[in-house]
Amino acid sequence: MRQALRLLPLPLCIACALAAHHPAATAADDIEPDWGLCPLEEAVPAFPDAQPATGDPADRESLPTDIAGDNLDGVDGENVAYSGNVTLRRGDQFLGADNLEYRSEDSTYVATGRVRYQDSGMRLVAERLEGDQEADTHRVDNVAYQLTERRGNGGAERIEMKGSQGALYGSTYSTCPPGDRWWELRARRIDIDNDKGEGIARGATLRLGKVPVLHVPIFAFPTDNRRRTGLLYPSISYSSRNGFDWRQPIYLNLAPHYDMTLEPRLMTNRGLLLGTEFRYRTRRGRGIFDVEAIPSDQLARDGRQEEIDDNIRPENWRKDDRGMFRYSGRHNLDATWQARASLRWTSDPRYLEDSSSNLSGRTNFSTKSDIGIYGRARTWDAGLMADYWQLGDYTRTENILPFHRLPRAYLNWEDDFGGLFVAGASAELTRFQHANSRSRPGGSRFDVKPWVSMPLEGASWFVTPTLAWRYTTYELEDALARQLANTSGNAPDTSPSRSLPIGTVDAGLFFDRTTLFRGESHLHTLEPRLFYVNAPYRDQTSLPRFDTQRMSYSWGQLFRDNRFTGADRQADANQLTLALTSRLVNSSTGRETLSASIGQIRYFEDSRVGLTPTSEVIPKGKSAWIADASYEINDRWSVGGTYHWNPDSRQEDLTSLRARYLIGDDGVVNLSYRYRRNANNQEDLLEQVDFSFLYPINPSWSLVGRYYYSLLDNQMLEGIAGVQWDSCCMAARLVARRYVRNLRGDLNDAIQLEIEFKGLGSAGPETASRLRRAILGYHREDLYLVPPPDVRNDDGDPPSDDDIFQ
Template identity: 40%
Template structure:
């Protein structure tokens, strides 16, 4: 299964004498709330205590280069030196030289030639390896030796161990074993092992090479190779990675086996042949590079002549039968000269159905747009600038291409932030963009936003006044009179664009102020510092009629707590809200004795002294006296519990507009329970729960469930089980999820229920390489806190 592997997460021997959860003896628990936890190294804590470590001497040097100049020290209960050249040693004999140590019942040592012959309970140690045998002879100066008789060996830089008929120490960096059995399982309890006629270990490259090798699971051989290579420490190396088996409704049974190419220390590649039973063979891969001043990564997938007709699942689907399918993702970051760099991200697919057909998780299949960009960026102490372009591709098969954003072709920005003194600053935010898109109004836009602001503050107060001016000008393309905001005009419909060069200019003033009070308090027997932080934010912007301005990249932002202190409710420069508003908010926090924030509770609302008169389109005004009341809660009073929540209540409609609850509990060191509820009126209501439950040290149960109340259906469900022993990890998952999901409701038809089923299986032989395949990637993305 793992023929030739890439990496092995291993470290030195200090964790081997007293095994813990990782080889270096450290715990790697992911903090609560972490979006995606880092993978953990192989855990050998489940292995039995290694009996060979009873003669391990941690005080010996680990540098083999010391051998040529090192002296040989000998200890024994009896010494016969009558020969004057050959010393006959007996009784607890020990010979030390640099990183080498030999212990035996009897040793004959030639002081002139440095030949030795050890017999009876021979125990040998050198940098990175232990060995025991009945008999061993060799030469210390030449770093050669031969051992045989009940031979066992243990690698100290990994958990690799085995037995052999004979071992040859060729020099300080190379050894060879004949008729050998190798595994990372417990000594004498090999769940899996490699049996070979000859095994050569090269410590310089960190590689083991087996000839005429058979891999066995239990006592059953399942793979024969005349040549097999694998790692014996934590260095990268070329070779096959762990295969992945899965099944999906849209792809059928899938098998993939990646091959890793360790081309150089600063660049590598991975080729991953895949076979889809319904669609045919695919070649996927990844290439990475890191040079002075530049780094990048290329990911690609290519399937020639798709064998499957998507219209069998849905009459409205695009027919991909016989078409070449592909996906390409490329990122690069290059330093050009001091203060300037070039960055690019190119993401393209062959067709709109690609992510739905080949995606393996809800995040991928719900992606509606692939964004590509390339920019030159510069910055200094008080300025920043960029020049480049953005391009977008529609990859949602349920939506027309007209929903895709405008191409920003090109786009330039220039920003200033100049400190005039310790409390006064002046600056500028500016942007120039050319917007391009078929069958809609096109044009260029210049947005200038100069400002001057001050920051007065003390230990318990702050006052931050700011005055700005916003000027936005357009140059619309020819034929602008033929379009509305979102496309061509219907017959008899008038265009909202009455001027080819419209503009908008207005001042914006704000005053942000707050106080900070604190006191000592206690809760549940713990001492805290409690703060009370009232805050007032006044915003003024006069009304300007903007009904004749196009909508290139502007939308209404979702309202949340931070919108209480924002100068605009719109993203983009096409709309600037009018304002004569006062935000009143208050926050209280609990800080523990080490200064860690354990609880934060905020409440606030905006009061409108004048109506809101700037909608996205038209001139409709809102006469609400105030915004939603907003409550934000964040709490982690215990290291094992975390609770976050938000709530918005609309005083105009007297209804709840939005509410979320997120609860997370740690279960032991590697278990976690998550629950969340999300509600947005008329748009979304979902429950989400996930769990990693450790049944024992070896078994874990996995689950994930997302349910949409509005659709009365399960959006995604997953159940799985994981088994981990000393040297094997196994994952088996069953999944049911919707496809064509746009983030609010699943896309369904009578013929296509919009669902997909998948079974994913992954088997890893620990110590033979650290590769996280599809299963591991899906779990880390799908379950908050999974490791």
């Protein structure tokens, strides 16, 4: 009888072949579908007489098989017949039936009456199971199955198999409950080849309820993780700029380590765009090439007169034949060194704007390409790289672009000595060139900063004195040296330099106690901190400004030895930061209930180094106070704010308020207000309000929206209004958007509809990830992610055309 037991490893998972995902079914975000609205009942309930489906399927062949039944007739090794509660068990597999017969002379078997099969991936019931072990042919009649590793169920009139090949007749698949079929995929016949990992469905129909909405006479799909050539799901949308927009991706599985996706795209207002994505993967690296081409873009012809009327520079006009190229990749050279590249090219400065549907606001005014080799070890990191900038905003000139670094080499080193001292150094050698080399000539710069510190600390205190020396020297083009001389009034110098010592002392205390707050135990901390900086003044008016800007005045700047980014300026300083932070940390959850910080810089001398010779001096005295606080009122409400109070002008330089309310398990409402003033000239830089929400009306319906408005410009930056519908196995999102698409403030409109068949894929533009970026908390887990630090110049905008970095 042991031969008959070979039917247990029979690949009955052929019944779930329609559950195999087409390449397009992979989600853009790593978020599993929400099955919260699904009932607990399953299409095939658990078998009460089956053992738990545990164990590894790969171990089945080596495991023993147990067979039992109420009655046994026949002789073991010849013809046997089990009847009454027949069960076969091996590892994670279970087979149950009322009757099981085996004929040894022709190696045939028949199982009838409540045939049940279960393993770690599925359960099924059938009317009859029969086969020929010698010929390796099997047939299952009237099958119903339930996937257990992932949601899905369905059935088949019959399944026929021969070896690794088989066919399903009259098969169905859905992730919906059997009694509430929102959608179902049916096929007249499905041929399966498990050796190739391929299935071919014939006469396949997708039904919404009882209504067929899509019929495909024949299509191929994978039955395992191997990729297959075929059509991906199309994306359909409409916008005022593109008109009716249809994308039809075509996936090409060229080899195990590389593939390609062709993406023809029809835009009724513009023409046909041809897109190609080529991906490769090797033992040491991977990369993606992305190319787009739109010959004879109708938008260029129709908008030419508007460009002329708006006095747009001819070099920034749309090209008739347009395109884009992107490459992103990396390659591990060894355990220490890695090569990385991120390359971008567009045919004209308007391409980014015309292809953007950015929810975060304005289109970038530039694109950056970089390539390099980078290394990292325990005590050092280094790199040799180059970057290149291209204009991405047609309303500006190339003068606003940063300098290219062609190339840049850097080294950072840090190590401890004897457990008492820590020493390190930072060095950089860079060649700067500009896209507009006539008005903005370049040069080379070498910058080195060795330092040594002595960190002292105890259980509740720390003191870290640090002494550094910074040396910077240049080799400038003659034209740049003359420009600097005209600005500073000094004689032209093609080899200017700067050197100075920098001393800092960072010290702090940590006090804590256990206290009750709102009836719960909390750890209450008090953390005073002092940070002293001393750096002598050096005249830097003869130095160029290649890549240096002022940093935004923020909490992090209180504890830095330089208020500028880049190496072209080193601030002189004789200043002391006084700061205090207090926290209330819930003892049971570990989360911060309350956090409050306040700090200020005391300038003992004027700080005279500026970006330009005419930059205002920071006078002796006190900086603006920085206060920051956040408070979790309860599990639903949280508020926070940042406030900068300038004692000289006796008014705020920055105000940022934020509030969040969580609705139920999924809903969220965000409200924020931001205001910033230039501390030097008291000019208003920005004033914005941002309101966004996900409001569940009931478990199935919800509203989404965002209103992002600039009070300073009297202009909406982005508006979103949408409705979402969700069920156990299906979801739909209809979103209308109006957003700023360039720095000039031009608006674009779009309406997008996405229908998601959970467990299968979606049709229409991918809206969930865009809403996730626009509405913080759209995916609840995003609220607990730490955002990246924000370091930028004071105004937060790109430099103006006359802002020459010199």
